[in-house]
Amino acid sequence: MKKGFVTIKDIAWELKVSPSTVSRALKDHPDISGETKRAVNELAEKLNYQPNAVALSLKQQRSNTIGIIIPEIVHYFFSSVISGIEDVAYEAGFNVIICQSNEMANREKANVKTLLASQVDGILVSVSKETKDFSHLEKILKNKVPLIFYDRIVPGFLADQVIIDDFDAACRATRHLVDSGRKRIAHFAGPQNLLIGQQRKEGYKKALEDAGIHLGETLVYNADNFEKARLAVLKILESGTDIDGIFAVNDLTAIGAMQTLQKRGIKIPNEVAIVGFSDGRFSGITDPTLTSVDQHGYEMGTVATRMLLKRILSKEDYPCETKVLHANLIVRGSSQVS
Numbered sequence: 001m002k003k004g005f006v007t008i009k010d011i012a013w014e015l016k017v018s019p020s021t022v023s024r025a026l027k028d029h030p031d032i033s034g035e036t037k038r039a040v041n042e043l044a045e046k047l048n049y050q051p052n053a054v055a056l057s058l059k060q061q062r063s064n065t066i067g068i069i070i071p072e073i074v075h076y077f078f079s080s081v082i083s084g085i086e087d088v089a090y091e092a093g094f095n096v097i098i099c100q101s102n103e104m105a106n107r108e109k110a111n112v113k114t115l116l117a118s119q120v121d122g123i124l125v126s127v128s129k130e131t132k133d134f135s136h137l138e139k140i141l142k143n144k145v146p147l148i149f150y151d152r153i154v155p156g157f158l159a160d161q162v163i164i165d166d167f168d169a170a171c172r173a174t175r176h177l178v179d180s181g182r183k184r185i186a187h188f189a190g191p192q193n194l195l196i197g198q199q200r201k202e203g204y205k206k207a208l209e210d211a212g213i214h215l216g217e218t219l220v221y222n223a224d225n226f227e228k229a230r231l232a233v234l235k236i237l238e239s240g241t242d243i244d245g246i247f248a249v250n251d252l253t254a255i256g257a258m259q260t261l262q263k264r265g266i267k268i269p270n271e272v273a274i275v276g277f278s279d280g281r282f283s284g285i286t287d288p289t290l291t292s293v294d295q296h297g298y299e300m301g302t303v304a305t306r307m308l309l310k311r312i313l314s315k316e317d318y319p320c321e322t323k324v325l326h327a328n329l330i331v332r333g334s335s336q337v338s
Contacts, residue, residue, distance in 0.1 A: 006047040014047075015039055065095045066308060067115035067123045071103050071152070075252075076280030077297045078126070081150060084301020085124060092309055094121070105130035112136045122146040122308040127154060129191045129224075146311035150304040151295070152194055160311065162304040162323045166196045169293045169327040170203025173275045174247050176291070178211045180335055182245035182273055185215075188223035188232055188257060190249040197224070197249065200277065204247050224249050229256030237264060244272055245335075251276040251283050251292055258286060258334065273335040288333025296325055 008026075012019040017036070025032045025040035043049075066089055070078050082098060089096050097118060099111035108128045115123055116139065123140055125147065134154050140147045141159065149161040177185050187204045190197030201220060208215055219241070223232040229248065233256075236243060248254035254276030258268055266272055268288055276283060279294035303323050 006044075006049045008049075011040060011043055011047065011049060014043060063119050063121055064093060065097060065118065065120045066305070066312075067097045067099060067111075067118070067120040069099045069101055069108060069111045069115070069123065069125045071101055071126055071128050073098075073100055075250075075278070076282070077151075077250075077278040077295055080297030081126075081301040081304075084298040084303075085305045086301075088302045088305035088309070094309070101128040101131075103129045105132070109136040112140060116140065116143055116145065120145065121312045122148070124148045124150055124304055124308060126150050126152045127194070129194060132193055146308055148304050148308045148311075150300055152196055155195055158320055160307050160321045162300050162307065162325065164295055164300075164325045164327040166199035167203040167206070169277070169295075169329070170200040170247065171207045172203075172329050173277070173291075173293055174204045174207035175211070176329060176331065177245040177247060177273055177275060177335060178207060178213070180245075180269075180273055180337070183213055184219065184243045185213075185245035185247060186219040186221060186232075186236065186243045188221050188229055188246060188248040188253045190224040191222075200249055219243060223253055223257075226252045226256035229253040230260045233257050233260040233264075246272060246274045248274065248276050251278045251280045251290060254290055254292070254334075255282060255286055258290070269333065269335050269337055273337075275329075275335055279330050283330070283332065286334070291332045291335040292330055294328045294330050296327065300325060 008019045008022045012022045021032065021036065022040050025037045026044065028037065068082065068085055070082065073079055086096050097115060097120060099114065101108035101111055105128055108131055123145060125137065134157065137147065137154065147159040149159055151163065153161045153163060174185060185208065187201060189201045192198055221232040223229045246254065246257050248257060254274050258274050261268060261272055268274060274290065276290050276292040279292040283290040283292045303325065307321060307323065
């Protein structure tokens with residue numbers, strides 16, 4: 001037998017049957033006898049036969065591959081989203097290409113270029129913190145490739161999206177702090193070019209307004225990661241600003257704030273209560289454990305992928321859809337005085 005990839009014709013030649021018989025036997029066609037199926041499958045396994053994905057994609061007019069652009073894989077939330085995406089995609093017979101923007105707009109643009117060059121059937125995107133120009137995302141639609149936004153979306157963009165109600169979740173998280181007796185609650189906010197950053201800040205402000213607490217933006221700090229949270233806490237302490245609560249845009253920010261306060265001898269939650277956002281793995285192992293909003297990353301991944309596969313496999317066009325998932329506040333030790 002010739003060297004290289006084993007083909008259906010090679011198996012047919014060895015067994016002295018037609019290529020069409022081999023093809024149908026591999027597909028478990030009812031017209032093929034059990035004996036022939038066994039012979040074909042045993043030889044295929046022996047010769048390490050693999051279906052020709054390129055030929056199959058040309059025949060089906062699709063690659064059976066989808067692409068994901070994720071801001072940072074290290075975040076538990078986004079790794080949970082990937083798990084949900086892969087589980088649904090693989091069950092449907094689709095492969096997954098994972099790209100990481102690393103929160104950089106230029107890398108996100110390069111990711112889009114790579115995925116389009118790879119002729120993926122659809123793309124799932126959560127935009128980076130730096131992204132302000134969306135022309136590279138418009139190219140996806142111009143190429144007639146289905147696009148789904150998850151978590152971080154582009155307002156006004158004609159594409160399907162899967163989100164949580166960030167405004168409501170932030171409002172409930174802040175209200176929890178108010179209900180526990182906190183009145184000087186700081187918000188460690190995310191980038192305001194991202195809708196999630198805007199919505200979480202507005203939810204924070206609404207909860208305070210409803211409680212009759214008028215702080216404006218005097219206690220809003222640009223802090224969306226561990227290091228920025230540490231610096232924000234130091235700024236608060238050095239300026240003598242009085243706070244008794246912090247609502248952070250994500251868990252790593254909340255943990256950065258918590259650890260910095262503790263190093264300065266400030267007790268959590270007795271003196272300052274803290275609430276995070278995303279309910280990642282670290283939230284249950286901090287001391288005290290971290291109260292946080294559960295974004296249901298795995299569910300977001302499964303819902304987004306089902307929406308994408310529906311677009312890919314549908315023979316008809318239909319209006320863009322938005323799925324809004326419910327987020328839960330998981331109350332733990334960082335906001336409850338025992």
